[in-house]
Structures are given as C-alpha cells and as structure tokens.
Amino acid sequence: MPAAADTLRQSPLRDRHEAAGAKLVPFAGWEMPVQYQGVRAEHLNVRAKAGMFDVSHMGEVRTSGPQAEELLQHLLSNDVSKLAEDGAQYSVLCNEEGGVLDDLFTYRLADGSFLTVTNAANHERDHDWMAGHAEGFDATVEDVAARYAMLAVQGPVARGAVECIADGVLPKRMRTATIPVAGEDTLVCGTGYTGEDGVELLMPPAHAPAVWDALLAQGVRPAGLGARDTLRLEACFHLYGNDLSLDRNPIEAGLGWICKLDTGFIGSEALQDVEPEQTLVPFVFTGPGIPRQGNPVNTPAGGGEVTSGTLSPCLETGAGLAYVPKGAAEPGTEIEVDVRGKPRAAVISERPLYAKQPARPAAHDPHSPPKNKES
Amino acid sequence: MAESYPEDLKYHPEHDWARIEGDEAAFGITWYAQDALGEVVFYDPPEVGATVSKDQAYTEVESVKAVSDVFAPLSGEITAVNDKLSDSPELINSDPYGDGWLVRVKLSDTDELESLLDVGAYKDLLSS
Numbered sequence: 001m002p003a004a005a006d007t008l009r010q011s012p013l014r015d016r017h018e019a020a021g022a023k024l025v026p027f028a029g030w031e032m033p034v035q036y037q038g039v040r041a042e043h044l045n046v047r048a049k050a051g052m053f054d055v056s057h058m059g060e061v062r063t064s065g066p067q068a069e070e071l072l073q074h075l076l077s078n079d080v081s082k083l084a085e086d087g088a089q090y091s092v093l094c095n096e097e098g099g100v101l102d103d104l105f106t107y108r109l110a111d112g113s114f115l116t117v118t119n120a121a122n123h124e125r126d127h128d129w130m131a132g133h134a135e136g137f138d139a140t141v142e143d144v145a146a147r148y149a150m151l152a153v154q155g156p157v158a159r160g161a162v163e164c165i166a167d168g169v170l171p172k173r174m175r176t177a178t179i180p181v182a183g184e185d186t187l188v189c190g191t192g193y194t195g196e197d198g199v200e201l202l203m204p205p206a207h208a209p210a211v212w213d214a215l216l217a218q219g220v221r222p223a224g225l226g227a228r229d230t231l232r233l234e235a236c237f238h239l240y241g242n243d244l245s246l247d248r249n250p251i252e253a254g255l256g257w258i259c260k261l262d263t264g265f266i267g268s269e270a271l272q273d274v275e276p277e278q279t280l281v282p283f284v285f286t287g288p289g290i291p292r293q294g295n296p297v298n299t300p301a302g303g304g305e306v307t308s309g310t311l312s313p314c315l316e317t318g319a320g321l322a323y324v325p326k327g328a329a330e331p332g333t334e335i336e337v338d339v340r341g342k343p344r345a346a347v348i349s350e351r352p353l354y355a356k357q358p359a360r361p362a363a364h365d366p367h368s369p370p371k372n373k374e375s
Numbered sequence: 376m377a378e379s380y381p382e383d384l385k386y387h388p389e390h391d392w393a394r395i396e397g398d399e400a401a402f403g404i405t406w407y408a409q410d411a412l413g414e415v416v417f418y419d420p421p422e423v424g425a426t427v428s429k430d431q432a433y434t435e436v437e438s439v440k441a442v443s444d445v446f447a448p449l450s451g452e453i454t455a456v457n458d459k460l461s462d463s464p465e466l467i468n469s470d471p472y473g474d475g476w477l478v479r480v481k482l483s484d485t486d487e488l489e490s491l492l493d494v495g496a497y498k499d500l501l502s503s
Contacts, residue, residue, distance in 0.1 A: 023413070038414045039439040226413075226440050288461075290417050290437050311416045311439050318417075340435070340442075342419070 028120035042227035050155035051223030059123030065139035094267025099246035149208035154198035195235025234354035252276035285318030301327030386497035387448035420456035
C-alpha cells in the first residue's frame, strides 16, 4: 500500500541526495533516489568506474545466541553450517509450501552472531517470520534495521576508492571485515548486486554522510535505484516482487543451487518433489521494443511471462527475465514477447546478459610496457 | 534544456501541447512531462492515417524505467509522424517543443480548441 509522502521514511543521506540532484520517489515505504543525472549514465559509470548506491532502505535482522546457527539452518535455504566466520551467504526464506518469502544475504559476524539483510518491502514480514519460528531454539532474533545505513560501492575501481578512505584491508569477495571507514568502524562486505566488483558498507546512520562525502571526494559518483535495477538485470540477479514471489518456488526461479534440501529448512519438504514446468531464463530482443513485467511470452513449447524487463544500457537492446516452459529454455530458442499488443522478436540468452570485463593490467604489471621516466 | 512553456502553444492537462497551424496541429509532450519521465529511450511512432481522439492515448514514450501513455489534446487524423525519433528518442528530452514533436494531425473539430489551456492556465495547473 503506498504511504502518503509525509509518512515515508527518510534515509540519513537525504540532504546529500538533494545536493546531488536526485529524483526522489516512494519505494517500499521509503523516499529514495531513483536517479540523479540519468539511469543510463549512472549504469555505464558503474560498469566503467565506480558508483555508490544508498540502500539504507534495506533491513537488517540480527540472530544471536548459542543456537543461532541451528535456527537459521531451520529458516534459510542454504547450508548455514558452511557459512564461515566473516563469511557471506545468499539464500531464500521459504514458507512451508516452498513459496519464496524473500531472498537474503546473511553474514556470520562471530560465533553465534549473524546479520541478515532483507528487502525493504519484506523486512517486517521476514523479521516476524524469523522471530515467530525461534521458539525452542536458544537464540534471539532482533530487528536492527534502525541501527544501520547501507551503501553499495560498485564498479571496477570501487574497491580502490574504498581502500583510500579505509584503515585496513578490505575483505575479499563473499567475506566481511569490520574496519574504520572515514574514521569510524564500518562493516565492510565483499558483496553487491550489480555484477561488478565492489563492497557494501553497513554503518551507523549518523556516520553515513561522512562516508558518502569521502567517497564523493574519491570520484565515486552517486547512482540511483533505477541503475541498480538495470545493473542487476544485466547480471541476471533476481528481484523480489518481480522474479521471486510467494507463487514461485526457488527451483523454477533457478535458485536450486542455494536450496540444500537435506538441511531440512522450512519448505524443503515441499521442494523435494517439485518438478517445475517453467523456468526463469534471460532473453534479449532481436528487434525494437522494451519488454516489461507482466508481458506474455509465446514460445514453441507454450506460453510464459516476463517478470523483469528493461532497455539494457550495455547491450542497447530490450532485455529481461521470463518464466518459460522448460522445453523452450535453451539459449538460442526464438520467442515472441507481447508488448501491449505488439509482438516483439526475442531470443533466449546465456546468463549473465552482461559479464564483468576482465580487470586491466595494473601499472606495476610486469607484462605491461615500461613507463618513460621523466624525472 | 531548462524548464520552459512557449507562449504560442495550447496545452492539455495531461502535459501535452498542440501547435495550431490552420486546420492542422503538431503534438508533443511538455517539458514537465519529459522531466517526470526521465530519459526517453524508446519511441515507436503511430501509423500515418490513424485516427486520434481528444483525451485518448494515441502513442507511448518509454524511459528505462517506465512506459507512459501520450494523450491527444485534439481529435483528427495523423498526417505525419516524426521518424527521427525512432533513432533519436532523446530529442523528446532535449527539444520537446522543436525536434521532439511527435505527430502532425489534420483536425476534425476545431471547436475542441476552446477546451485547451493557454500557457498561463497550464503553468497554474503545474504550480497547484
């Protein structure tokens, strides 16, 4: 239900967004920047250099206690026992029927202490679900969303920019570290949702403006939620509410790899025997048009539906994700998308739609040509 | 371009403009409309010869994020479309009253003109 403008929650970076020329829009009960100068420019800047996204609307749930791991193993689809200290893990939260309540990243901060990042629109439901299933476990589930602001710094030079303002070594991909950033302890996570290298920073809300200003001074440019959506779509990452929902199970969504059925998580029983008729695949348009969520799809094996669609800034063509019959899921299969009555030609693609470019050799790379000394 | 609303145009409350030339008119969307939409990345012109009806959607403009219907400020038959926009839809942002025009229409009922807003009334609508 859309909230009235005066009840929308505000990010601690609100004045920074206004100063950067943001267009602020209601999003999951928050007022957040959808774009600054333009979705395409921000998207391409993240692919070429570095951008920062205010994702402070995302929620955090802390699970702690002697049986915190057992509780999360009961709730989350992935094998939480494999999640190392200072590690990160992607999973889904399912109901008993195997429908998806949310998709989440969980960090093990210490023995018996986990932090799970939720989607803003699902945060309360996630927290209530997790707390509601804690009975019988020696563990505490706390809503700690108000304690954190969150910034995603993404792009090929994102790590370098964060290193310049951090006092310590940044964690590798899918690892975390608590180190001072812009002078105050910050949880740095080697995660992101753009298909680029980078980190996500979790810090007290009052510290977020200092981090923002320091990153701006390093040349990191603001990017809005519009670019975040087009970037994740090119990387073929799922968006809850589009590609994932209570009506879809993680197997048909292509997330079987994070569903460890033998851990006995809630929903695992229902998923044991699932043989989905459809599967989620990426596609690109071979002619004009832009696919949108809800567009019907015609394939040689029957009908399907677009769940995410946009104009891909890197491919410069319409692109998206669609559920299609399994018999039409092979890359190369020609399909037709009905865009408000106009049939548009498309083809099933390999994932990802856009792959991160290999890093350029660093200046000290022995294989790069020697520099002329001018002094 | 900076926000502007030319004096010589007639405006429709759905943020469309009409430039009247005898019994023909050019249609487009206003600065406000293109700004609200953001960067236009796709425009598929309607067919020449198609009929448009006042207050009804006759085409769409698309940004990366969204599709927007474009409403006809007046009724008539499309006599020309701006083919340049198929390759350069961003002209709708950069020059909404010039190179970003959408269609030319042979008007079927010039009495409808009375219901359109002049620039002052449209600006009042924007600030209300």
